[in-house]
Structure formats: C-alpha cells, structure tokens
Amino acid sequence: MAEIALETRGLTKRFGGLCALDGVDLKIEEGEIRGLIGPNGAGKSTLVNLIIGKLKPTTGKILIYGEDVTGLPPHAIISEKRVGVAFQHVSIFPKMTVLENVWLSLHARSKRRWNPFIRAESLTNVKRKAEEICDLVGLGDKMGEVAANLSYGDQKLLEFAIALGNDPLLLLLDEPIAGVSPGETEKIAKVIKEISKGRTIVLIEHNIDFVLKLADRITVLDKGKVIAEGTPQEIRTNERVQRVYLGVE
Amino acid sequence: MISSTYTKIAKDRRFIIRTPKLTTVFLMIALPLFLLGMISPKYITSLVTDIVIFSIYAMGYDILLGFTNQFSYGQALYFGLGAYGVLLSVLHMGVNLWTGIIIALTICVFISLLLGSLSVRLTGAYFVIITIIFNLVFYFLALSWVWLTGGDDGLTFTVPPLDFLLIKLSLNDHIVKFCFIFSLFIISFLILERLISSPLGRIFIGIRENEERLTFLGYDVFRYKLIAYVVSALFSGLSGALYAIRLGYASAEFFSLSLSALPIVYTLVGGMGTLIGPVIGTIIILPFTYFVGALWKHYFIIVGALIILLLKFNPKGVIGYIMKYR
Numbered sequence: 001m002a003e004i005a006l007e008t009r010g011l012t013k014r015f016g017g018l019c020a021l022d023g024v025d026l027k028i029e030e031g032e033i034r035g036l037i038g039p040n041g042a043g044k045s046t047l048v049n050l051i052i053g054k055l056k057p058t059t060g061k062i063l064i065y066g067e068d069v070t071g072l073p074p075h076a077i078i079s080e081k082r083v084g085v086a087f088q089h090v091s092i093f094p095k096m097t098v099l100e101n102v103w104l105s106l107h108a109r110s111k112r113r114w115n116p117f118i119r120a121e122s123l124t125n126v127k128r129k130a131e132e133i134c135d136l137v138g139l140g141d142k143m144g145e146v147a148a149n150l151s152y153g154d155q156k157l158l159e160f161a162i163a164l165g166n167d168p169l170l171l172l173l174d175e176p177i178a179g180v181s182p183g184e185t186e187k188i189a190k191v192i193k194e195i196s197k198g199r200t201i202v203l204i205e206h207n208i209d210f211v212l213k214l215a216d217r218i219t220v221l222d223k224g225k226v227i228a229e230g231t232p233q234e235i236r237t238n239e240r241v242q243r244v245y246l247g248v249e
Numbered sequence: 250m251i252s253s254t255y256t257k258i259a260k261d262r263r264f265i266i267r268t269p270k271l272t273t274v275f276l277m278i279a280l281p282l283f284l285l286g287m288i289s290p291k292y293i294t295s296l297v298t299d300i301v302i303f304s305i306y307a308m309g310y311d312i313l314l315g316f317t318n319q320f321s322y323g324q325a326l327y328f329g330l331g332a333y334g335v336l337l338s339v340l341h342m343g344v345n346l347w348t349g350i351i352i353a354l355t356i357c358v359f360i361s362l363l364l365g366s367l368s369v370r371l372t373g374a375y376f377v378i379i380t381i382i383f384n385l386v387f388y389f390l391a392l393s394w395v396w397l398t399g400g401d402d403g404l405t406f407t408v409p410p411l412d413f414l415l416i417k418l419s420l421n422d423h424i425v426k427f428c429f430i431f432s433l434f435i436i437s438f439l440i441l442e443r444l445i446s447s448p449l450g451r452i453f454i455g456i457r458e459n460e461e462r463l464t465f466l467g468y469d470v471f472r473y474k475l476i477a478y479v480v481s482a483l484f485s486g487l488s489g490a491l492y493a494i495r496l497g498y499a500s501a502e503f504f505s506l507s508l509s510a511l512p513i514v515y516t517l518v519g520g521m522g523t524l525i526g527p528v529i530g531t532i533i534i535l536p537f538t539y540f541v542g543a544l545w546k547h548y549f550i551i552v553g554a555l556i557i558l559l560l561k562f563n564p565k566g567v568i569g570y571i572m573k574y575r
Contacts, residue, residue: 052465079467091465093458104455107448108467116449123448166467 002029004066005170005200006051011060013046013224020046022224023060030169033192033201035215035232037208039244042221044204045088048174051202052085053077064170079108084168086159088175088204094148098139098158101147102130105165137161137191153184160191171195174204189214212236220244271446275438275525278532286427295495298427300535301434302491303511307519307527308441309484310512315522316445316453317477318460319369322509323380326364326387327357327482329504331489333391333398336499340406346420347412350490357486358479365478370471384509391501403500406493420494430491437484441524444480453477457522485512518556520566529567 006028013021021043028034038044049055051062053074061070064081077083093101106126107113121127134143137157142150147158156176163171176192177185192201192214205211211218212232220228220235222244228235235241286297306328313319334353338344344352368379391398398404410417411429420426444450452473455463464470493499502508512527519530534552541548563569 054465073469074464075467075469078465085465087465091459091462093455093462095458096454100451104451104463105466107451108463110448113448113452116444116447118448119443119446120448120451121446162462162466 002031004028005030005032005064006202007063007066008047008051009061009063011047011050011062012058013043013050013055014058019224021050021057024221024224024226026219026226028200028202030200031198032216033196033203033214035211035218036202036204036221037206037211037218038221040206041223043224044221045174046224047221048085048172048202048204051077051172052083079166082166082169084163084166084171086156086163086171086173086176088178090152090155090159092147092155092158092162094146096147097143098134098145098147098150098161099127099130099143101158102133102161102165103127105162106130106133107165109166133161133164136164136194138187151184153180153187156180156184156188157191160188160195164195168199170200170202172202172204175206176203177205177207177210185210271442271523271525275442275528278525278528279435279438282532283431286431287424291423294423294427296536296539298423298430298495299492299539300531301427301431302488302495303515303535304528304531305434305437305484305491306488307512307515307531308437308524309481309488311516311521311524311527312441312444312453312477312484313481314513314516315524315526316450316457317474318457319474319478320373320377320513321380321478321481322377322506322513323382323384324481324485324512325504325506325508326380326384327361327485328489328492328508329387329391329499329501330357330360331486332493332499332503334486335490336404336406336493337397339409340404345412346409346494349409350487353490354483354486357482361479361482362475365475365482369474369478381506381509384504384506388501388504388506391504398499398501400501403498403502405498408494408497426495430495433487433491437487438524438528441480441484445524449473449476454522514552514556516566518559518566520568523566523568526566526568533567 004027006026008024008026011021011024024047036044036047046055050057053072056071061068063069064083069077069081093104103126106129110123110126112118112123131143134140137160139154139157139161142154147155150158173192176188180188189210192203203211203215215232218230218232218235219226220241227244228238228241230238282297282300286294310324313321331353334356335349338349338352364383368376368383371379392400408420410419418425420429445453452468456470456473460470489503515530515534516527517530518534519528520526538548538552541551559566
C-alpha cells in the first residue's frame with residue numbers, strides 16, 4: 001500500500017453556530033489526484049484553509065505524510081511539508097512580471113534568500129528553474145509580462161506556477177477553473193495532468209464534469225460531511241450523490 | 250511605485266527594479282547637492298547638510314513604508330536614540346566619534362529588535378498606534394529624565410575630532426563636517442540600494458505586493474518585516490547621530506512626534522518605494538520649511554495642503570511625475 005500523503009481525522013470547524021465541517025475523515029494516497037466536490041457551502045474551501053493552516057480546526061487532526069500539522073503556522077506547514085496551494089481567487093504579485101512571480105515562489109526554498117549583499121539576478125539557478133516552470137504551465141512566451149495584464153485564464157496558470165515554486169509533494173488546487181473560459185479550461189486540464197507527475201493533487205472543484213475527467217478518486221462533501229467516496233465511475237452512479245449534488249430526484 | 254514605470258524595461262530584462270538606473274539618478278541628484286554644499290556660504294552648506302541627514306532618515310524609512318508596507322509613526326524614537334547615543338557616549342565615556350556612532354547604532358538595533366518583535370505582527374492602524382505609543386514613551390522619558398537627557402533644554406557636547414586614516418580631522422570646520430556627513434549619505438544609499446536589489450530586497454517587495462501569498466509560499470513574513478524594521482531603525486539612528494554631531498546638541502525634542510512625521514512627509518512627497526523619492530522629497534520640503542518656517546510659524550498648514558494636492562494628482566509622488574514624462 002502506498003503511503004498516505006494527507007489524512008484528516010474527525011476534522012470539525014464551527015463558525016459560531018454554523019458547522020462548516022463536521023467530522024471529516026479523509027485519506028489520500030501518495031501520487032493520486034483526488035477530486036473533492038460538493039455543492040456551494042459544502043465546506044470545500046474551509047477544508048483547504050484548514051489544511052494550509054489559515055484556519056484552526058475546532059476539533060480533529062490533520063496529518064501530512066503521517067505527521068501531525070494541526071495548529072502549525074501556515075508558513076511552517078507550507079515549507080516543511082512541501083505543500084503547494086493555488087487559491088480560488090488568484091493571489092499573485094500583480095505588479096511583478098510573470099517570471100518574477102515564479103522567481104519569488106522558488107526563492108522561498110533558496111538558501112541564499114537572507115543575503116542582503118548579492119544581487120537577486122545573480123541567483124541564476126533560481127531564474128533558470130523559474131523559466132522551466134513558466135514553460136511547464138505554458139506561460140513560456142509571457143515571462144516578461146506584468147502579471148496584472150494577463151488574461152484571467154493565464155493568471156490562473158500563473159497561480160499554478162507559483163504554487164509549484166516549492167516543488168510541492170502535496171498540491172492543493174482550489175477551484176482551478178472557476179471563472180475561466182471553456183477554451184482555457186482545456187488548457188488548464190492539460191496543465192494539471194502535466195504537473196501531477198510525482199505529486200499528490202487535491203482538486204477542489206464545483207464543476208463535476210471537470211473532476212470526473214481528471215481525478216483518480218473522488219470525495220463528495222455535503223453540508224460539511226463526506227457523503228460518498230470512490231472512483232469517478234462509482235461516483236457517477238452513486239444515488240446519494242445524484243440526489244444531493246446532481247439534483248436528480 | 251517604480252514598478253509600473255519600469256514595465257517597459259521589465260519586458261526586456263524581466264526584472265522590475267533596474268538598480269543601475271537607480272544609482273545613475275541618485276548621482277544626478279547627489280552631485281549638484283555636493284557642489285552646492287561645497288561652494289555656498291555657510292548657512293546654505295548647513296541647510297544642505299540637514300538635507301543630507303534627513304535624506305538618510307527618509308531613505309531608511311522608505312524600506313519600512315515603501316518596501317514592506319509598514320506605516321510607522323514612531324521613527325523619531327530611533328532618531329532620538331541615535332542622537333543621544335552618540336552624545337552621551339562621547340560626553341560620559343570620552344570615546345572617539347566612530348565608537349560613539351557605533352554605540353548609538355547598536356542601541357538602535359537592540360531596541361528595535363525588542364520593540365519590533367512586539368509590534369511588527371500588527372498591521373494597519375494597530376501598527377501605527379503601537380509605534381506612536383512606543384515613541385511617546387521614549388519622548389516622555391527623555392523629557393522627565395533631565396539628569397540624563399537635559400530634558401527640553403537638551404545637552405550640548407564638543408564634537409571630538411574624527412580619526413580618519415591616522416589623521417585627526419576637526420569637525421569644527423563646517424566644510425569638513427559637511428564632507429563627513431555627505432560621505433555617510435553616499436554609503437547609506439549604496440547599502441540600501443544593494444539591499445533592495447538583493448534576494449532579501451525582493452522578498453520585501455513581495456511583502457508590499459502580496460503579503461498573504463508570501464505566507465502561503467512558505468515565507469515567515471514576520472521575520473522579514475522585523476528585518477525591515479530594524480534596518481529602518483538603524484538608518485533613523487544614524488541620521489539622529491549625525492544631526493547631533495552637526496548641531497553639537499540634542500534635546501528631548503529629538504524624540505517628538507513631529508520628527509516622526511518628517512520621514513513620512515518626505516517619503517510620500519518624493520514617492521515611496523523608490524529609495525531616491527525620499528531624497529527628492531527632502532530636497533523639496535526641507536528648504537521650504539526653513540525659509541517659510543522662518544517667516545510664519547504655522548507654515549506646516551501650507552506643507553499639508555501641498556502634500557494633499559501633490560498626492561491627489563499623482564500618488565506616486567514627485568518621482569511619479571519625473572518617470573511619467575521620460
């Protein structure tokens with residue numbers, strides 16, 4: 001059996017009276033693409049925010065590669081456990097160029113990042129790797145563009161590129177195609193396939209077809225609870241999922 | 250901010266801040282300033298000396314406000330510490346000038362590490378308020394500990410000669426004093442320019458652009474903000490020390506909030522996040538306060554109106570205008 005990359009045990013998060021997540025147990029194996037779907041308000045984004053440490057769980061535990069990371073500060077989870085995250089609402093450095101964006105994300109792992117005496121340009125290996133990542137996500141010809149001037153689809157790709165900066169073992173993609181045109185959706189699907197090599201990917205999406213196409217296994221959340229888990233085929237035919245999610249009576 | 254101005258260049262080189270250009274612009278400003286200081290009558294030289302001292306103050310402040318987006322209203326704390334650090338160590342310990350300056354800067358680093366680790370975690374208005382509070386605490390201490398600081402009347406001291414390559418330069422001559430302070434101004438710029446174009450400086454710019462994203466890339470943002478705070482305090486301290494040397498005097502007023510306001514004004518007027526913007530801001534505002542301030546004591550009303558007008562039409566400050574029409 002493969003190693004467990006991400007595990008949650010009885011993860012619960014309450015906002016006052018509202019229970020956003022209610023005892024979620026997840027086990028995601030190394031190397032898989034796990035789809036995480038559910039209707040609005042199912043708790044998908046809350047789950048992401050808990051994993052990266054932006055929110056603290058009310059009860060329950062989060063384990064990444066078998067180690068308890070519950071309550072660690074976000075930067076520690078991200079850097080020590082090599083977690084990458086691409087947010088639903090693109091979070092980039094708008095005034096910097098594409099290359100600088102990626103450069104800065106790679107730089108988080110650079111040993112010479114504290115150095116105040118050398119020029120940033122002299123870290124040529126960081127720059128070379130940044131160029132590689134830009135090529136990988138298909139932004140190779142736009143490296144010199146200022147990030148704010150990119151199309152929304154390209155900004156999503158840049159968000160991926162930034163998330164790949166610390167060469168993550170566990171990559172969380174929060175609604176990668178929300179607000180993206182159909183043509184660009186294809187492009188993003190291809191990129192996700194491309195970057196999934198040697199990584200575990202958690203793909204949180206609202207669009208069920210997109211997930212069915214890409215994921216190895218799918219977990220369905222509804223009202224903060226896991227209601228189904230299985231292969232895309234199983235999920236497609238699961239009655240309960242059809243009832244709550246697909247709206248079939 | 251300089252970034253959009255450099256967009257065109259960035260397309261070729263793919264990096265925002267082209268520091269060689271920054272140095273060129275700086276030399277274009279510094280050289281005339283130096284000549285002016287050298288050939289002018291004494292009172293103009295003194296004015297230029299002040300411009301240079303406060304430029305160091307403002308450049309250091311720019312690291313905080315312009316590069317890491319931390320709005321401190323308490324930099325006079327370090328200005329005062331720098332001034333008293335050098336004055337008291339010369340007065341009571343009889344050290345030479347270099348040692349005095351180093352003692353002053355060491356004090357600034359220690360205090361800023363302590364106060365920074367308490368305050369830097371706060372953001373927005375909370376950070377502004379806590380820096381004001383720290384500043385006021387030191388101001389009132391300086392006012393009440395008359396035995397140490399001389400309070401409102403302040404203390405005077407004889408500036409010891411400067412040990413420089415085996416010769417002792419007397420700083421009684423105002424031109425020598427000017428050259429000494431000007432050389433520290435150049436060194437300060439070179440250090441700060443190097444800092445902002447270094448790997449560490451890139452992280453500072455990242456904090457300004459999107460602090461949250463940096464956290465979720467694995468950066469411990471707190472540490473970098475603390476470094477920026479300490480660097481800023483260091484240069485505030487240096488300018489305070491130089492101001493005490495220039496006047497041969499320091500008083501509790503060096504800790505006052507109106508001195509905390511100065512680097513903010515200079516940085517905003519000149520253009521923050523550019524390093525040379527604060528220098529330009531100082532060159533514009535400081536002479537204005539000298540000449541108008543001599544005529545009318547409520548001159549800061551005019552300064553305030555000017556700042557509002559200037560920033561209304563271009564929030565990037567004066568440097569925004571220069572870059573726009575290049």
